[in-house]
Amino acid sequence: MGYEFVALSLPPIVIGMLAAMACALPGNFLLLRRQSLIGDAISHVVLPGIVVAFLITGVISTIPMMFGAAAAALVAVVLIEAIRRLGKVEPGAAMGVVFTAMFAGGVLLLEQSDTSGVHLDVEHALYGNLESLIWLDAVGWSSLADPAALSGLPPELLRMALALLVVAGLTWLFWRPLKLSTFDEGFARSVGLPTGLIGLGIVVMAALAAVAAFDAVGSIIVIAMFICPPAAARLMTNRLESQIGWSMVFACLSAIIGYVLAGYGPMWIGAAASVSAAGMIATVSGLILAITALFAPHRRA
Amino acid sequence: MFEALTLQLGYNAVLVTLGSTALGVAAGAVGAFLYLRKRALVSDAISHATLPGLALAFLVMVGFGGDGRFLPGLMLGSALSAWAGLYAVSWITRKTRLPEDAAIGAVLSVFFGFGIVLLTVIQTMQSGRQAGLEGFLLGSTAGMLRSDALVIAAGGAIVLGATILLRRPMLMTAFDEGYAQVQGLNTARIDMALMVLVLAVTVVGLKIVGLILIVAMLIIPAVAARFWTENASRVAQLAALFGGMSGYIGAALSATAPDLPTGPIIVLVSFTLFALSLLLAPSRGVLASALRHRQLQHEVHLRQGLLALAHGQPVYESLTQRMLRSRGLMRADGVPTDKGRNAAAQALLDENRWQALRRIETLSSLAVRDDGLTRIGDVLTPDQVKLLDARLSPQGAA
Structure with missing residues (x-):
């Protein structure tokens, strides 16, 4: 049990927790600014980004794909703003136009290009690949103290940890302006804060988390974690500090319970194979939101 | 296909x-x-x-x-x-x-x-x-x-x-x-x-x-x-x-x-x-609104150019210079033509009438219509314009 758990289940659980927290943190600000669906839009446009990166470089490797995804997210944000301003289209509809068209473009490019020899498809972008992130060098719990074994950890783990660190660092560094401009944009502007820049910064931070996470865990978890843990946390408290704390707890709980249910749940009821961990983590985060919506102390306005 | x-x-x-x-x-x-x-x-x-x-x-x-x-x-x-x-x-x-x-x-x-x-x-x-x-x-x-x-x-x-x-x-x-x-x-x-x-x-x-x-x-x-x-x-x-x-x-x-x-x-x-x-x-498209913007820009430049001429000030801005010249209102050396002088006087009169309008209580609510382009004749009846001119003349004399 010890060996199997450390090698096969621990890395995906930790990666899932890191990804969930990295997405939930900026999600708190998006929620309060009524921009939750930006996360949805970003995770759709990641697909054309990685396809274009693959077409240019011809290989499936992480760095170009991350650049492609980031570039696509940026293009999407610029296009949404342009359509909103130039065409005087309401933001929701502008977003709907852009992300569906870009996603359709991504699917078309994927069908047109020869990707039969490589692992690149729509399903991968949607569900990610959490179950395959295993740690072959581990022999048991003792491996956690063994530097040689630790270097064999899946690279996604380090990447997600780094992404979480960056997002958390930026939030900590710009805490006051972030908080001010989220709660009272007018006041923030009147004391001289660049509110437009701060708004863009939040979107960029969300894009960073989404791009880092999609490859490991897929778009479903990204969208669910942007919205569900912060929404559930919002129903628990009125203070932003505790809301962020709760959202981190809910994000971790979703990742752990979701992964365990997906990996071991079917065995408990006598079925043979496991089910999608990404889907189960999203489902658990939804259940947590449902419970808070029914019983949390601050669920009403 | x-x-x-x-x-x-x-x-x-x-x-x-x-x-x-x-x-x-x-x-x-x-x-x-x-x-x-x-x-x-x-x-x-x-x-x-x-x-x-x-x-x-x-x-x-x-x-x-x-x-x-x-x-x-x-x-x-x-x-x-x-x-x-x-x-x-x-x-x-x-x-x-x-x-x-x-x-x-x-x-x-x-x-x-x-x-x-x-x-x-x-x-x-x-x-x-x-x-x-x-x-x-x-x-x-x-x-x-x-x-x-x-x-x-x-x-x-x-x-x-x-x-x-x-x-x-x-x-x-x-x-x-x-x-x-x-x-x-x-x-x-x-x-x-x-x-x-x-x-x-x-x-x-x-x-x-x-x-x-x-x-x-x-x-x-x-x-x-x-x-x-x-x-x-x-x-x-x-x-x-x-x-x-x-x-x-x-x-x-x-x-x-x-x-x-x-x-x-x-x-x-x-x-x-x-x-x-x-x-x-048309009307809501980007191209149409760009054209409208250009049109408006031209009108503003022309108006400002004419007011400058009326005050005897030189026109430095190149777009304004081009527009005044191409319409035959200003010579190449910057001196207004006769047609230019007339148009400039008209523009100045219009401007002064708008100024006067602000001082008349019954009409001052119309001042919001003054965008620097609308001719006052489009807003007021001829009688009202006469009323304004009556106010203007003593100042003109002084």
Whole structure:
């Protein structure tokens, strides 16, 4: 049990927790600014980004794909703003136009290009690949103290940890302006804060988390974690500090319970194979939101 | 290409083309009302929420020993779970303090995630391997059955008919909810009817466009149509036309080559129509407003140039110089021509009259009309202008 758990289940659980927290943190600000669906839009446009990166470089490797995804997210944000301003289209509809068209473009490019020899498809972008992130060098719990074994950890783990660190660092560094401009944009502007820049910064931070996470865990978890843990946390408290704390707890709980249910749940009821961990983590985060919506102390306005 | 557009490309291609045209028309019309009601993205929650129902319907049909791919059965299942998703969105919005966009995002990701869990369950079953339920994510028209096409076309026609029947109350609700209520309309029930229509379009479109992209068929034609007209029922008609065109051209194009998937092509055709509308539409289009902006800029420059001439000041700004010269108002050395002097005097008189107007109590409310371009004769009657001139003359003498 010890060996199997450390090698096969621990890395995906930790990666899932890191990804969930990295997405939930900026999600708190998006929620309060009524921009939750930006996360949805970003995770759709990641697909054309990685396809274009693959077409240019011809290989499936992480760095170009991350650049492609980031570039696509940026293009999407610029296009949404342009359509909103130039065409005087309401933001929701502008977003709907852009992300569906870009996603359709991504699917078309994927069908047109020869990707039969490589692992690149729509399903991968949607569900990610959490179950395959295993740690072959581990022999048991003792491996956690063994530097040689630790270097064999899946690279996604380090990447997600780094992404979480960056997002958390930026939030900590710009805490006051972030908080001010989220709660009272007018006041923030009147004391001289660049509110437009701060708004863009939040979107960029969300894009960073989404791009880092999609490859490991897929778009479903990204969208669910942007919205569900912060929404559930919002129903628990009125203070932003505790809301962020709760959202981190809910994000971790979703990742752990979701992964365990997906990996071991079917065995408990006598079925043979496991089910999608990404889907189960999203489902658990939804259940947590449902419970808070029914019983949390601050669920009403 | 020509064969495709004239429906000569074989039985299956014709079926798909007719089906997606019907779907496009229905989606465009319904989407227009959704867009006017400013709830475009609710459709995103509805469409993603179809997935668990789709999978459950498959499981139930297989469980009873039937063929899990029976389309009407799958449609019924997806409609039920989309209904549950819609109910969840409205419950969260009404009963908690979370905003609607968070409710939409939560429902779409959670329902979709649960659907994926069920899909992986189906994949492990004996009969599930060839189920091809993944085809419903992005649509798959290869091997579409005659009965499937008929179900889709009939569904599209029913939705379109219901939309036409309900257009008046839906328009009134979209425009002015308060007025609609005063008129005795039950706006909550009409909104519900609109959502049922959106749900129907989604379920009908699953097979062709897939649940991720069906939102595009609801949103994009409506946004494109809005550029061309201010009249709401005209928006709905145009959106239906754009939707139908996208469905028809998209399906025909995708039939010309094997690696052109129908759903994405339809979406991209409709995005092209949108981009053309954004650029070219009269009055709301980008090109038209750029031209208007240029026109206004010229008028302002001309006016400022004339006022400078009237005050005997030199004109330095190059655009203004060019405009004054090309209209024969100023010579190359910067000295005004006779025509220029007259025009300058007119501009100055107009300016002074506006100034005088601000000092007259009965007229000063009109000062808001002074944008530096409007001639005062367009705002006042000749008698009022005379009144102003009477005020002006003593100052002129002094």
